[in-house]
Structure formats: C-alpha cells, structure tokens
Amino acid sequence: MGSLSCRHIYKYYKGEQRASVKDFNLEVEDGEFIVLVGPSGCGKSTMLRMIAGLEEISEGDLYIENRYVNYVSPKNRDISMVFQNYALYPNLSVYENIALGLKLRKQAKHEIELKVNRTAKVLEISHLLEKLPGQLSGGQKQRVALGRAIVREPQVFLMDEPLSNLDAKLRAQTRAEIMKLHSQLKTTTIYVTHDQTEAMTMGSRIVIMKDGEIQQVAPPQQMYDQPCNLFVAGFIGSPQMNFIAGTITRREGEVCFETKRVRWALPSRHVEALNSAGQNLRQVVLGVRPEHIRIGGAAGQPFVGTAQGRIEMMEQMGADTYLFVDINERANIIVRTEAHSGLTVGDSIEVGFRMERVHLFDAEQGHNLVLQEAIRA
Ligand SMILES: Nc1ncnc2c1ncn2[C@@H]1O[C@H](COP(=O)(O)OP(=O)(O)OP(=O)(O)O)[C@@H](O)[C@H]1O
Ligand SMILES: [Mg+2]
Structure with missing residues (x-):
C-alpha cells in the first residue's frame, strides 16, 4: 500500500552552493515507522517537504508505491502531513476541522460523518467534536491535527516534529498515542524529530542525518549498540x-x-x-x-x-x-x-x-x- 523509494535525492536551494540534502537513498517498506533524526539544520524538514511535494527535488527520483512522483502535485501524492504548528481553523469546530479535507474532495455527507466519528474514536476526542480549537489544550489540538491527517486515509503519513509544542508529560503521552495509532492503522510513516529519545522509542528504523547526509540507517537497538561513527555514537544515547x-x-x-x-x-x-x-x-x-x-x-x-x-x-x-x-x-x-x-x-x-x-x-x-x-x- 504505502512503500516509498528515495533514490539519490539532492536538494539545492536557489542561490545556495551547498546541497541541503545530499544523495539521500532510502527504501521504506509498507507499514514501516521511520524516524528521521539529526541536529538542527541537517536537512530533515527539507527531505520531508520533498516527499510531500512542497519542495522541488533538485536531483534524484522519488517513488511512492512504485509510482514516479517527482512532478506529481502534493494533493495527488496520497500523503498527509502533520506539522509542528497544528494550524487549525479557529472558527471551525473540531468536527469541521477534521472533515474539511473530505468535504473539499466532495465526499458524501454520511460517509464523512462515518469517517470523522471513527477517527475521533481512535484518538479519544469524540467528546470534543463540537468545540472550537480555542477551547482545547495543546495536546488535544495536536490530536485534532492528527485526526485531520488520519481521516484522509493516505498511503503515507509525514510528520515534522509534531510534538515539539507540547510539554514533557503531554509529549510522552501523545508519543504513546501515535505509536498505538500506528499499530492499529499500520500506515507508512516518516516522522521527523531532533530528539534522540523519540527516535529510540518510536522508530521501527532510525535514519540519522548530519549536514544533509545520511549517516546510518538501522533499528533503534542496533543504532545504539553498533553506531557506525563518532557522530552517531554521540547523538544516540542519553x-x-x-x-x-x-x-x-x-x-x-x-x-x-x-x-x-x-x-x-x-x-x-x-x-x-x-x-x-x-x-x-x-x-x-x-x-x-x-x-x-x-x-x-x-x-x-x-x-x-x-x-x-x-x-x-x-x-x-x-x-x-x-x-x-x-x-x-x-x-x-x-x-x-x-x-x-x-x-x-x-x-x-x-x-x-x-x-x-x-x-x-x-x-x-x-x-x-x-x-x-x-x-x-
Ligand atoms: N527556503 C530555504 N532557502 C534556502 N535555504 C534553506 C531553506 N530552507 C532551509 N534551508 C537550509 O537548508 C538546510 C536544512 O534545513 P532544514 O530546515 O531541512 O533543517 P532541519 O533538519 O529540519 O532543521 P530543524 O531541526 O532546525 O528543523 C539548512 O542549512 C537551512 O538553512
Ligand atoms: Mg525542521
């Protein structure tokens, strides 16, 4: 359903001599939870935005489910993205926020209702559907943002530091919820963070980057036990x-x-x-x-x-x-x-x-x- 293939992908921003992403190679199997981790400025968001289609790929090829998508517009890539700033529409109810994407796709009303209610149940926000975003806590808002992504039933979820606006306790809690959700839906996910704890606890595999380049790709325990270089050894582990x-x-x-x-x-x-x-x-x-x-x-x-x-x-x-x-x-x-x-x-x-x-x-x-x-x- 949602495999992903990144082949020798480069990103040169306009006017920049240096590549922000260099020779990014990664094969993601359907259902994997990949965590992209690395220090600030290493190219994580750039890579994610290229997968989403929000940023042009300078060189290399991107396939989603064996379809060449370099020139496919974001809305036709069958992906959903969750950002750090959840950006909900303040004057729409939680229900309407979650339903909006489906409405724009002109889905039937009863079908939308069914999907929104099912999603709200999974995220345990059914009791909040009539509220406005301003009446919610940070963690609740983030769950609504997740709901908006989930309800579209995409092939791939892309998440860029979705928990960084939450306090430590909520972060741990929402992290667990995202994991639970993934074990239910099994949607291929690429999750960006600079937090090594999130990487260790969430990923089926971790991709660690530095200066635009992949350093190592491995399951968490292997990354911890067998770091390939000094950078990885110093980054993973606390x-x-x-x-x-x-x-x-x-x-x-x-x-x-x-x-x-x-x-x-x-x-x-x-x-x-x-x-x-x-x-x-x-x-x-x-x-x-x-x-x-x-x-x-x-x-x-x-x-x-x-x-x-x-x-x-x-x-x-x-x-x-x-x-x-x-x-x-x-x-x-x-x-x-x-x-x-x-x-x-x-x-x-x-x-x-x-x-x-x-x-x-x-x-x-x-x-x-x-x-x-x-x-x-
Ligand atoms: N629109 C842009 N134009 C030019 N350079 C950019 C642009 N966006 C990002 N960059 C540069 O590309 C590099 C990678 O940036 P990116 O935002 O992908 O990093 P990141 O790993 O997501 O960092 P952070 O953890 O701080 O979010 C940085 O050197 C950044 O300055
Ligand atoms: Mg970023």
Whole structure:
C-alpha cells in the first residue's frame, strides 16, 4: 500500500552552493515507522517537504508505491502531513476541522460523518467534536491535527516534529498515542524529530542525518549498540557515550589502548578488527557507554580497563545516579550507577571499563573500527 523509494535525492536551494540534502537513498517498506533524526539544520524538514511535494527535488527520483512522483502535485501524492504548528481553523469546530479535507474532495455527507466519528474514536476526542480549537489544550489540538491527517486515509503519513509544542508529560503521552495509532492503522510513516529519545522509542528504523547526509540507517537497538561513527555514537544515547582519545600500541604480544595515564589490553574481537583495518592505525577514540563502566576495582579480571578517579558531580535520576568522574583525561566521564551506592562528591574511586563493550573509532575519519553483526551482552 504505502512503500516509498528515495533514490539519490539532492536538494539545492536557489542561490545556495551547498546541497541541503545530499544523495539521500532510502527504501521504506509498507507499514514501516521511520524516524528521521539529526541536529538542527541537517536537512530533515527539507527531505520531508520533498516527499510531500512542497519542495522541488533538485536531483534524484522519488517513488511512492512504485509510482514516479517527482512532478506529481502534493494533493495527488496520497500523503498527509502533520506539522509542528497544528494550524487549525479557529472558527471551525473540531468536527469541521477534521472533515474539511473530505468535504473539499466532495465526499458524501454520511460517509464523512462515518469517517470523522471513527477517527475521533481512535484518538479519544469524540467528546470534543463540537468545540472550537480555542477551547482545547495543546495536546488535544495536536490530536485534532492528527485526526485531520488520519481521516484522509493516505498511503503515507509525514510528520515534522509534531510534538515539539507540547510539554514533557503531554509529549510522552501523545508519543504513546501515535505509536498505538500506528499499530492499529499500520500506515507508512516518516516522522521527523531532533530528539534522540523519540527516535529510540518510536522508530521501527532510525535514519540519522548530519549536514544533509545520511549517516546510518538501522533499528533503534542496533543504532545504539553498533553506531557506525563518532557522530552517531554521540547523538544516540542519553547520557552520552564517553570518549577518550588515545593510541593503539603493541607490546609484549598484547594490543592495547593507551593514553598518558592508562594502558588497557583489548579483547580479540577488537584486535582482529584493528588488524584488518591496517597496521598503520595508531590514533583512535575509545567510546564507552555510561552503563558499561563500573565502580570498584576489577584487578585480575580479563578485559576490564581500570582508572583512578574522583567524583566531581552527581545527578540523581531516581532509579539511577549519574556520576561525573575526573580520571585526568580531557573530559570527565559519566558513569551510570544504582541510586543507593553510598558515594558522594569528592570520593576517590576506581572505575572499571568493560573492554568487550568499548568502541574504537578512527580519530581522523570517525568511523567505527570494530563493527560486527551482533554484540552479545
Ligand atoms: N527556503 C530555504 N532557502 C534556502 N535555504 C534553506 C531553506 N530552507 C532551509 N534551508 C537550509 O537548508 C538546510 C536544512 O534545513 P532544514 O530546515 O531541512 O533543517 P532541519 O533538519 O529540519 O532543521 P530543524 O531541526 O532546525 O528543523 C539548512 O542549512 C537551512 O538553512
Ligand atoms: Mg525542521
């Protein structure tokens, strides 16, 4: 019903030398929920607007359900778009707002009534149909905007940061509603956000962009476990992955990661990957997630890299506590621990890095040197 094919798509805005979207390639299957994520200005909205037909495609081909649509007008693409600003008509009732698109298409009155009522039921806004937008809360307005998109039963939904005007609690709630809706309707959806939490929780696949270019396309867990480069590693995950710059050294039959202060032996998986990446590789960035560092000595255990440090700051999250530990590298490292560890700011501690879980990135190019198909815990 709603597959989508983006082939080598570029966007050059008028008068701009640089492409705002570069060589965007993506095959979306019918029913997928794709989250397009990346920092401000990376080209997410531009890409979405090209799919919608609101922006001309400079180069490349776009197919919706195997139909070439580069030159098809927005209203004939069989898509619905939901924006950040829900822009409801203030003097039309909720019912009329939702029904408008169908009226313009000259659908029969009883059919419109049936569809609007069904949509309102799904979104749990049946009791609001007679109200005016001004009488609704932000979350309710956003649901009406969703209703307006859903009622048209398009092949593809396009959503551009639809939750960013809502407060944190409503955002989480509406996020869950959109997911529920998707599991019912199974309409192919492209959802744009700059929020990595939304990306992790909503997408069947995440597409992460930077400077107009796709960095990686993967299901959320894979994106988290196997980031393809430093940018993805730093973007996905909160708190961020820790990075330590160092050197790969070979001594006494061991391959190690070394800085001025630490020397940690690497597991064979890493060594093999480094060998195939070439002997000349020396400068790397080691990346480790806050949950893969533990407090306390691990002397004698294989492949635990230890360092001495001092707790500079603590953030208590309720279930976990984040420790900001100074280990005399360029930046503090963040360690995720249980809430009731009994530690306080100023404590001197030993931290142990689970080396089998660390990533190694090329210091210059940034790519992950130790990508593998499956990482077991
Ligand atoms: N109409 C336009 N004319 C010229 N340049 C534009 C136009 N619209 C966007 N751009 C540029 O294209 C790039 C991508 O913009 P876009 O709006 O797609 O980013 P985005 O990823 O949606 O960012 P945000 O998260 O802030 O919404 C930016 O550098 C932006 O300045
Ligand atoms: Mg945008």
